Amino acid sequence: MNKKQKNRIFVWINVIIICLLIIAKTYQEKTKKEDISLEIRSLSLVYPEADGFSEKKGSPPHYEVYAINEKGEKKLVGLCFLSTDFAPDIRGYAGKIRILIGMNNKGQVKGIKILSHNETPSYVQTLQEPVFTDQFKKLDHKSEFKLGRDLDGITRATISSQAVVSAVEKSIKLAANKFFNLEVKQKISFEWKDIYKNYNIYIITLFFVLAIYFYLNGIRYGRYFILTGAILYFGFLELNYISIISLINIFTGRIPDIVSSLSWYFLFVLTFITTMLWGRIYCGWICPFGAIQELLGKISPFHVKILNDDEKKARLIKYYLLILIVGAVFVTGNIGFTNYEPFNTIFSLRGEIIFFAFLIFLLITSFFIFRFWCRYLCGVGAFLSLLSNFSIFPLKAKKNCDLCRKCEAICPLEICSVDEDIFIEKGECIQCNLCREQCKEKVIKN
Ligand code: SF4
Numbered sequence: 537m538n539k540k541q542k543n544r545i546f547v548w549i550n551v552i553i554i555c556l557l558i559i560a561k562t563y564q565e566k567t568k569k570e571d572i573s574l575e576i577r578s579l580s581l582v583y584p585e586a587d588g589f590s591e592k593k594g595s596p597p598h599y600e601v602y603a604i605n606e607k608g609e610k611k612l613v614g615l616c617f618l619s620t621d622f623a624p625d626i627r628g629y630a631g632k633i634r635i636l637i638g639m640n641n642k643g644q645v646k647g648i649k650i651l652s653h654n655e656t657p658s659y660v661q662t663l664q665e666p667v668f669t670d671q672f673k674k675l676d677h678k679s680e681f682k683l684g685r686d687l688d689g690i691t692r693a694t695i696s697s698q699a700v701v702s703a704v705e706k707s708i709k710l711a712a713n714k715f716f717n718l719e720v721k722q723k724i725s726f727e728w729k730d731i732y733k734n735y736n737i738y739i740i741t742l743f744f745v746l747a748i749y750f751y752l753n754g755i756r757y758g759r760y761f762i763l764t765g766a767i768l769y770f771g772f773l774e775l776n777y778i779s780i781i782s783l784i785n786i787f788t789g790r791i792p793d794i795v796s797s798l799s800w801y802f803l804f805v806l807t808f809i810t811t812m813l814w815g816r817i818y819c820g821w822i823c824p825f826g827a828i829q830e831l832l833g834k835i836s837p838f839h840v841k842i843l844n845d846d847e848k849k850a851r852l853i854k855y856y857l858l859i860l861i862v863g864a865v866f867v868t869g870n871i872g873f874t875n876y877e878p879f880n881t882i883f884s885l886r887g888e889i890i891f892f893a894f895l896i897f898l899l900i901t902s903f904f905i906f907r908f909w910c911r912y913l914c915g916v917g918a919f920l921s922l923l924s925n926f927s928i929f930p931l932k933a934k935k936n937c938d939l940c941r942k943c944e945a946i947c948p949l950e951i952c953s954v955d956e957d958i959f960i961e962k963g964e965c966i967q968c969n970l971c972r973e974q975c976k977e978k979v980i981k982n
């Protein structure tokens with residue numbers, strides 16, 4: 537390439553960069569105008585009784601709200617403002633949540649509306665509905681804004697719901713104090729007495745205690761009893777399960793408030809302890825999506841055995857997916873990558889059509905292949921699998937085996953193999969106990 541050609545390429549690269557910058561700037565301006573337009577159109581939604589609003593003004597910026605009396609005089613009755621102007625430090629999973637808030641001159645919330653966010657759409661969907669937002673209308677600058685007490689979290693997307701609540705609370709208190717001189721109480725953020733009143737911690741503990749008891753004593757029907765209960769309680773009732781988002785939050789230190797998310801903490805800590813002691817008790821006994829897949833497989837007459845080298849390689853997909861998703865979330869800050877998990881779609885029955893299509897595909901595959909999702913695609917399963925490699929009391933075969941191979945034949949995950957010895961793939965085992973029950977010689981123990 538001669539010098540002239542090099543110069544031409546250099547000029548073209550510059551032209552392209554300038555064009556991209558102009559496009560980006562134009563897009564940014566357009567988005568900004570759309571944001572302001574949405575903000576203005578939403579004023580009357582968060583303060584329906586208002587007769588008029590001022591221009592946006594002051595510091596932090598706000599709109600004054602007026603009422604007009606019988607004499608036609610304008611009176612200042614409240615303010616509308618954005619949480620991002622009054623509480624810019626409060627973030628959801630994936631950044632700030634822009635909430636428009638209406639407040640009267642007595643510090644009472646008149647209405648809130650989420651204008652924009654970067655959270656997982658299905659997590660924020662319920663937070664945008666009146667059943668959640670209308671609850672704020674009973675609160676004022678003196679309220680404590682406690683999720684689970686003053687406000688129902690509705691979804692267990694605790695970080696998103698906690699971020700909305702904290703942003704509204706901080707904004708209301710600051711605005712009431714600064715613009716209307718109202719006295720604001722300091723927030724007491726942690727109250728142990730509330731923790732003991734949370735009945736969920738006892739239910740979760742009971743699930744784990746029973747699971748460990750049934751597991752250690754080889755009580756087979758106890759397991760199906762727990763799996764059914766887990767679908768109802770952890771799945772449909774509480775939406776409390778371990779997801780990649782939980783893992784990312786733990787490792788990035790974005791842990792939710794302990795009082796409002798106590799059930800989540802209990803589940804996580806008990807899962808961690810049991811995994812380190814025995815292996816994937818959570819997967820085999822507690823996880824509601826694992827349970828659904830397994831029970832569907834139980835009622836199905838079609839079971840496909842697919843053990844071969846390719847199948848073994850296919851199990852690695854879940855590890856690559858875990859790395860890929862966690863990496864993508866870290867690099868882009870967009871939590872939407874974790875949407876591929878079917879948990880929220882099935883248990884909240886919300887989400888886009890594509891996720892429902894994927895869910896149906898997974899449920900159908902469960903009829904043919906034992907726990908298809910767990911086996912090949914689950915990032916949480918991959919994480920727990922890595923952890924369980926360090927478990928202290930995993931299932932293993934002791935001496936005196938008569939090599940009858942019944943354990944190999946019964947293992948639904950096809951990870952138990954009998955040669956001259958018994959080999960159980962520690963990380964893949966979900967502690968379902970089937971091999972141990974099958975072994976009349978009582979060779980398999982933990
Ligand atoms: S592999 Fe995933 S879906 Fe399956 S049981 Fe474990 S956590 Fe649940």
Ligand code: SF4
Binds near residue numbers: 931969
């Ligand atoms: S049957 Fe397979 S998955 Fe179940 S406990 Fe035994 S080795 Fe683990």
Ligand code: SF4
Binds near residue numbers: 939
């Ligand atoms: S079922 Fe028991 S005795 Fe038979 S091969 Fe397995 S470990 Fe050995």
